[in-house]
Amino acid sequence: MYKNSDRFLTAFNRIEKELKSMLMKKELGFSRAVRVLQKSNAIIKQYTDDLLEFAELRNAIVHNRLDMAFVIAEPHDSVVNRIEKIEQELTQPKKVDPLFIKRVIAFQQNDPLYHILDVINHKGITKFPIYNGDDFQGLVTHKGIAKWLARRTKTNTGPLFETSIMEVLQGEKFDNYKFISTGTSVYEAMEIFREQIGNGNRLEALLITENGTSKGELLGIVTNWDIMEI
Known part of the structure; x- marks a missing residue:
């Protein structure tokens, strides 16, 4: 049976290896790497405080070992479970594919408004991509419909x-959506919503295509409510 300190150090070392793989300067220490990468990595930004605390705990365990078989303190179960969860999020992050891949109800720009209203009434869906043939035109929402009425x-x-x-x-607002690729992580999607709010713009949805552009086939949609549920 592995001790908590063994599990903790194993997870910590894997996280450290993952951080180094993301860096140009491989010689940066763990805490410095976290502070640098939080600016560009949504998952690290989400867990910055945890990771910095783990670095302090790791130093306490390693530097205060009395010998190779004995450590001065064993991490609590909750701490070990937490670092192992974060390690998994970093090394195997949840992607929007397959979580949010689904058939999206879209309309052509010349369709009558009552087509959308019928879907809202029967399915409760409130955000609709609009096309002109295969060319994306924008996103109609229930709020936009209410304002128009x-x-x-x-x-x-x-x-x-x-x-x-x-x-x-x-x-409708022309910037109430963004396209993302199937390789986007859930944390990256969450960060896009947050950043836009910080810029004074509330996104209604993220639209998923293979390459993250409006030219690809629409494969799914993510709303801020979807992110909150996750």
Whole structure:
């Protein structure tokens, strides 16, 4: 049976190896590597405080060994479980594929608005990619529809629900979405939502294609609610 200190040091060493593989300067110490990489790696940014505390605990265990068979203190079970979880997240991060790969209901820009309203009513879906043939045009949301209806009822011109989706789309924010690739990690997706909020822009969805561009086949969609559930 492995002792907690053995499990802890094994996980720590694997994390350290993973950090070095991400760095140009391999000679950086563990804590310095964490501080450098947190700027570019969403998973490390998420666990920075934990990793820095693990570095202190690792030093205490290694430097205070009385001999190779005895350590001055054994880490608590919760600490060992935590570092092993983080090690797995770093070395085998959860990807948006396959978690969020699914059929996405999309519409053509000339479809009538009532097509979207019918889906909202029966399926509860509220975010819809819009295309012109194979060319992506934008993302229509239930909030955008509500704002459009509020404006349209003031003019009261023509049948509302026969209006083309493109007219509704023109009132949406042009930057309410981003495309990501199938290789994007869940933490990277979460960080994209966070960064946009920090920039004063709330994303409605991340759209998944193979290469992360609007030119690829739409394979899935991630909303901020999806991320919160994960």
